[in-house]
Amino acid sequence: MSVDWLELEKVAKAWTYEAAGLIKQSLANPIHIEAKSNPDDLVTEVDRAIESFFYHKIDQTYPEHHFLGEEGIAEELNSLDGTVWIIDPIDGTMNFVHQKYNFAISVAVYHDGVGMVGLIYDVMNDELFHAIRGHGAYVNNEELVPVKERPLHESIIGLNAKWLVQEKNPYKNPLKALVRDVRSIRSYGSAALEIAYVAADRLDGYISVNLSPWDYAAGIVLLEEVGCKASTFRGEHLDYLQKSTVIVGKPSLHKEMVSSYVGEEL
Numbered sequence: 283m284s285v286d287w288l289e290l291e292k293v294a295k296a297w298t299y300e301a302a303g304l305i306k307q308s309l310a311n312p313i314h315i316e317a318k319s320n321p322d323d324l325v326t327e328v329d330r331a332i333e334s335f336f337y338h339k340i341d342q343t344y345p346e347h348h349f350l351g352e353e354g355i356a357e358e359l360n361s362l363d364g365t366v367w368i369i370d371p372i373d374g375t376m377n378f379v380h381q382k383y384n385f386a387i388s389v390a391v392y393h394d395g396v397g398m399v400g401l402i403y404d405v406m407n408d409e410l411f412h413a414i415r416g417h418g419a420y421v422n423n424e425e426l427v428p429v430k431e432r433p434l435h436e437s438i439i440g441l442n443a444k445w446l447v448q449e450k451n452p453y454k455n456p457l458k459a460l461v462r463d464v465r466s467i468r469s470y471g472s473a474a475l476e477i478a479y480v481a482a483d484r485l486d487g488y489i490s491v492n493l494s495p496w497d498y499a500a501g502i503v504l505l506e507e508v509g510c511k512a513s514t515f516r517g518e519h520l521d522y523l524q525k526s527t528v529i530v531g532k533p534s535l536h537k538e539m540v541s542s543y544v545g546e547e548l
């Protein structure tokens with residue numbers, strides 16, 4: 283069955299705004315916080331409630347579609363065949379908890395592994411980034427223009443500065459060299475927003491040692507519309523079914539960061 287992606291984007295956008303309203307309401311009450319894989323990997327009941335909100339909307343409206351989300355509301359997915367919604371209900375949970383600011387809802391819709399729709403909504407800033415494959419990328423309905431290139435030494439990249447001091451991080455030294463050579467780095471704490479910022483020319487690149495598909499799936503739809511690149515540190519295609527290193531950026535910067543910094547066999 284063929285899908286009208288423009289129509290589906292409108293539906294996804296309406297749900298995203300509705301979910302944002304629920305998140306804002308939740309900020310009025312104390313939020314119950316738990317640790318997941320480590321003491322700094324946080325989750326709240328709001329993350330789970332928002333994922334569940336999307337899961338039920340999609341199940342009712344598009345029963346034949348599949349669902350991949352961070353909080354495990356749906357059954358595990360082993361394939362990207364068909365239409366798959368890849369959702370991070372709150373990207374930047376630590377910011378949500380500590381700042382009540384700088385977090386996003388990330389919603390992507392893929393078809394047979396190809397990104398068709400991407401939405402990243404900065405809830406507190408009321409800033410919506412959206413893209414539909416072949417129809418451009420937008421911030422609050424203003425079209426983003428294809429990016430201009432900048433040399434590496436004039437580039438600003440998004441990077442969680444913690445990666446530079448973690449002894450167990452095998453990429454510590456290549457990342458330190460990159461930080462030394464670029465103009466500056468920024469750490470915003472939301473991978474989805476940082477990838478959207480690359481598409482919007484607010485950052486030239488973004489790099490993370492460990493991301494999951496819901497962190498980057500929507501962002502990649504935006505990047506493709508403005509001519510940016512995304513891959514693992516070794517320059518391979520992202521997998522979407524498992525965690526990996528992720529490097530995104532303007533084409534020549536992306537290539538240089540891979541070939542001269544993080545792409546080496548460790």
Ligand code: 2AM
Nearest residue numbers: 323372373374375376442471472473474
């Ligand atoms: P999250 O807030 O949805 O968990 C923080 O630097 C960025 O990395 C956020 O986008 C965060 O997403 C993501 N991230 C991915 N894996 C993480 C983990 N194990 N712990 C904390 N943040 C993680």
Ligand code: CA
Nearest residue numbers: 324325352375
């Ligand atoms: Ca998380």
Ligand code: CA
Nearest residue numbers: 370373374497
């Ligand atoms: Ca995330």
Ligand code: CA
Nearest residue numbers: 352370372373
């Ligand atoms: Ca999340």
